[in-house]
Amino acid sequence: MTFSIQDKIFEPYLPAADIQEAVARIGGELRARFDARETVFLCVLKGAFMFFSDLMKHIGPEARQEFVFARSYAGTQSTGRVWLSELNTAVVAGRDVVVVEDVVDTGLTVNVLADRLVEAGARSVCICSCLYKPDAYRGRRSVDFVGFSIPNFFVVGYGLDYKEQGRTLTTIYKLKAS
Numbered sequence: 462m463t464f465s466i467q468d469k470i471f472e473p474y475l476p477a478a479d480i481q482e483a484v485a486r487i488g489g490e491l492r493a494r495f496d497a498r499e500t501v502f503l504c505v506l507k508g509a510f511m512f513f514s515d516l517m518k519h520i521g522p523e524a525r526q527e528f529v530f531a532r533s534y535a536g537t538q539s540t541g542r543v544w545l546s547e548l549n550t551a552v553v554a555g556r557d558v559v560v561v562e563d564v565v566d567t568g569l570t571v572n573v574l575a576d577r578l579v580e581a582g583a584r585s586v587c588i589c590s591c592l593y594k595p596d597a598y599r600g601r602r603s604v605d606f607v608g609f610s611i612p613n614f615f616v617v618g619y620g621l622d623y624k625e626q627g628r629t630l631t632t633i634y635k636l637k638a639s
């Protein structure tokens with residue numbers, strides 16, 4: 462079933478069950494790698510809110526969560542600039558930080574954010590993203606934990622929006638070629 466938001470038509474791409482399977486897999490990878498008591502999971506709002514809340518159910522109760530707002534997109538295009546809200550730097554200092562993103566596209570957002578975390582004294586910084594677009598990526602850092610590597614599609618659902626709509630969909634949809 463296609464789905465439309467304003468001027469765009471979207472078609473189903475990643476089913477909810479496949480997404481939850483990837484979330485559980487990444488949760489296991491994170492548990493194996495990090496000591497929850499010394500780790501901060503940083504949710505990049507707004508887009509990562511769905512992925513973050515599902516992922517955190519697979520992480521022990523000792524882990525700490527923090528939130529930051531980031532913005533770089535206008536419509537279906539990256540603006541090439543990134544705006545970040547304030548970070549709780551006191552919490553980050555001396556801890557391992559896992560940046561949790563909805564999608565890593567050009568990589569601008571996570572690279573700017575990771576630099577800021579290193580500056581704030583994080584012991585280590587790694588990047589975890591539900592979706593990753595390797596063909597669009599121009600970042601220096603590795604994207605360490607990935608749900609799905611996808612082509613350069615514009616997608617909505619599971620936290621991702623088009624003009625602030627579509628975030629609550631449990632399936633991920635992609636823009637239909639016109």
Ligand code: IMP
Pocket residue numbers: 508533534539562563564565566567568569570571614615616617621622623
């Ligand atoms: P980057 O800084 O270019 O890596 O872009 C990261 C941000 O742009 C993501 O966190 C999203 O909020 C937004 N974004 C990138 N690709 C898409 C997409 O396909 N759909 C919706 N938002 C996207």
Ligand code: MG
Pocket residue numbers: 505506507508509531562563564
């Ligand atoms: Mg985002």
